[in-house]
Amino acid sequence: MLQTGVIDTYTPYSVIGGKPALEEMAQLPQADLPFDINDIHIEINDRGCAIEVPLDENEQLYGFGLQFGSFTQRGLRKQPIVNDNSLKDLGYSHAPETFYVSTKGYGIIVNTARYTTFLCGSNKKLQQAEQLAGTGSSKVATSTEELYQNRENSDKVYIDVPGAKGIEIMVLTGPSLQDVVKRYNLLSGGGCLPPMWGLGFKYRVKGDASQEDVLQYARYFRENNIPCDILGLEPGWQTATYSCSYVWNKERFPDHKAMIDQLKKEGFKVNLWEHAYIHPSSPIRAAMTPYSGDFLVWNGLVPDFLMPEAREIFTNYHRGLIEEGISGFKLDECDNSNIGTGSATWCFPDMTQFPSGIDGEQMHQMYGSLYINTVDDIYRDMNLRTYHNYRGSGLFMSYMGGVLYSDMYKHKDYIQALCTQAFGGLLWCPEVREASSEVDFFHRLQTVLLSPMAMVNAWYLRYAPWLQFDYDKNGEGIFLPEAKQYEDYTRTLINMRMQLVPYLYNAFYAYRSEGTPPFRPLVMDYPEDERVMGIDNQYMIGEGLMAAPLSDNENTRIVYFPEGTWYNFYTNEKYEGNNEYEINTPFDQLPLYVKEGTLLPLAEPVPAINEETTFKLHCKVYGTSNATCQLFEDDGVTYDFEKGKYNLVTLTAANGKVDLSRDGDYNLNRYEIADCEFIK
Numbered sequence: 001m002l003q004t005g006v007i008d009t010y011t012p013y014s015v016i017g018g019k020p021a022l023e024e025m026a027q028l029p030q031a032d033l034p035f036d037i038n039d040i041h042i043e044i045n046d047r048g049c050a051i052e053v054p055l056d057e058n059e060q061l062y063g064f065g066l067q068f069g070s071f072t073q074r075g076l077r078k079q080p081i082v083n084d085n086s087l088k089d090l091g092y093s094h095a096p097e098t099f100y101v102s103t104k105g106y107g108i109i110v111n112t113a114r115y116t117t118f119l120c121g122s123n124k125k126l127q128q129a130e131q132l133a134g135t136g137s138s139k140v141a142t143s144t145e146e147l148y149q150n151r152e153n154s155d156k157v158y159i160d161v162p163g164a165k166g167i168e169i170m171v172l173t174g175p176s177l178q179d180v181v182k183r184y185n186l187l188s189g190g191g192c193l194p195p196m197w198g199l200g201f202k203y204r205v206k207g208d209a210s211q212e213d214v215l216q217y218a219r220y221f222r223e224n225n226i227p228c229d230i231l232g233l234e235p236g237w238q239t240a241t242y243s244c245s246y247v248w249n250k251e252r253f254p255d256h257k258a259m260i261d262q263l264k265k266e267g268f269k270v271n272l273w274e275h276a277y278i279h280p281s282s283p284i285r286a287a288m289t290p291y292s293g294d295f296l297v298w299n300g301l302v303p304d305f306l307m308p309e310a311r312e313i314f315t316n317y318h319r320g321l322i323e324e325g326i327s328g329f330k331l332d333e334c335d336n337s338n339i340g341t342g343s344a345t346w347c348f349p350d351m352t353q354f355p356s357g358i359d360g361e362q363m364h365q366m367y368g369s370l371y372i373n374t375v376d377d378i379y380r381d382m383n384l385r386t387y388h389n390y391r392g393s394g395l396f397m398s399y400m401g402g403v404l405y406s407d408m409y410k411h412k413d414y415i416q417a418l419c420t421q422a423f424g425g426l427l428w429c430p431e432v433r434e435a436s437s438e439v440d441f442f443h444r445l446q447t448v449l450l451s452p453m454a455m456v457n458a459w460y461l462r463y464a465p466w467l468q469f470d471y472d473k474n475g476e477g478i479f480l481p482e483a484k485q486y487e488d489y490t491r492t493l494i495n496m497r498m499q500l501v502p503y504l505y506n507a508f509y510a511y512r513s514e515g516t517p518p519f520r521p522l523v524m525d526y527p528e529d530e531r532v533m534g535i536d537n538q539y540m541i542g543e544g545l546m547a548a549p550l551s552d553n554e555n556t557r558i559v560y561f562p563e564g565t566w567y568n569f570y571t572n573e574k575y576e577g578n579n580e581y582e583i584n585t586p587f588d589q590l591p592l593y594v595k596e597g598t599l600l601p602l603a604e605p606v607p608a609i610n611e612e613t614t615f616k617l618h619c620k621v622y623g624t625s626n627a628t629c630q631l632f633e634d635d636g637v638t639y640d641f642e643k644g645k646y647n648l649v650t651l652t653a654a655n656g657k658v659d660l661s662r663d664g665d666y667n668l669n670r671y672e673i674a675d676c677e678f679i680k
């Protein structure tokens, strides 16, 4: 850690972080920095803080939180600022971070909530330019792209933190890039372990759905044997929505308690949409007024979650909702977006003053994380894990059970974010809404089922998007003949997700205990392979699976296989590593590949997961006769595992069969072996 000058009262680490998993960090290999730490220069001047970090010719950089647009960051100028839209790849994002990692095996965190600019080798200072004099070209550009393309290649990352009177820089070591990321996740408290049901399927109903509509969706899933664990209610459950009252709307939901109880009986969890701008009619408005910023959003108060009083008012009220059976929230609009398209804004401005003394700029950068932590603390106090949706977060949030989502909807960007999420301890959900064709729909569905949260967000759709329909002359939806077929494909795909739940749960346990991102780009697993450095549309899931989603309307895609032998999950076709193949994936299959040597446990799908669920495992062993696989076994819903209440289950393949053994004395048998198959 480097420190100079007067550090801001509120920094991401002091406010959001500060719970490092020290024991686990001690298990990581030790490594030296590839440069002398004294070569990081910090200057405090009238403008703020100017930082210089060495940059080697051959290194590549990644990070800045969840990014849509560019995967590798070298040569770019990035401003990681919270916004609901990435606009022109400037660094704006729902979850930006002032943190980058390098292929040389180190990471740089600038611990500030001020709007910061990183020049990632994109700009040169005068002395450097003089050393390189004469490299100018005599070629005359004939297009603006050519004219303004970046021709610089500087040996420094320059970091500009305007307004700061001092700064803290955390330098993380590897040795490998994956080790840096693990260290970061453990520094943030260890990755999150969602409740087991959180890994099932989630469906969010239309915004104006009534109590009866919600119950009808529930019946639809159960009667049609389509697994579903969570139903999400969108704005219409409240009496006021933009801003929010947090009060059940009696007209649409005459007896919400009866509805929640009924859904519980049918095995559903209920998730509620809201945001943190408090409507004049809300029961907490008056109490919150002294603890809010001096600007309104949608006429709603902006609570200052740095004030213990504000947190208490908010949590006391929300505890009531949770005690009625709400198992998680969708914490929307907390990206407080102030860089809009056009002049419309729905945010508190940077000049906002908050009672805690923080200014609007720094509050903007941390607002999502503060809000999520406030709500999540209620669950932690109740010893319940949950898996929220939220639209804004940032540094040091690895431990938080929840996923980011977006209104942006480019499928290619959504796939890329499944790669960029991993550099900053984030989890991203490439949610499915409408689609331009059945090809587009199934490709999107395949992607989301191979992501941290398997969610269809039908917040403006009357029918589930797989039920293809047209409108009659009265504006009523009529189902097309292919609707049945598409429903069958959908069921098959969601069942496949359910088969993966025990495997995924263990990948999340590795996230929690070792910091290993459960979904991560190939560059983290194959750092020696230069060909994977820029691959932003394929990713590892756990230790043995690789996903290569198809996007848009393409029927086939090129898949790159790193070293080793790989198998097509469905056909068992083999692919030799260090090669590319063109592969077609039908609508009812997932674009999934298995690494040789993997023992893959596949659960018999269940309609929903609860504490009693036992998983019958069909074990597939790829290209070997001896393999092992670990599964994490606990109650799946509480934090008791932190007190040792869990078992580590080992599946061992040998002598043509798979055996199960348990390490731990927690009295639970969640996994049973049904059968096994050895694939040559």
Ligand code: GAL
Pocket: 207, 234, 235, 273, 332, 333, 406, 407, 457, 459
């Ligand atoms: C958006 C959010 C959508 C949906 C909508 C409801 O901001 O991203 O997923 O919840 O609000 O108004």
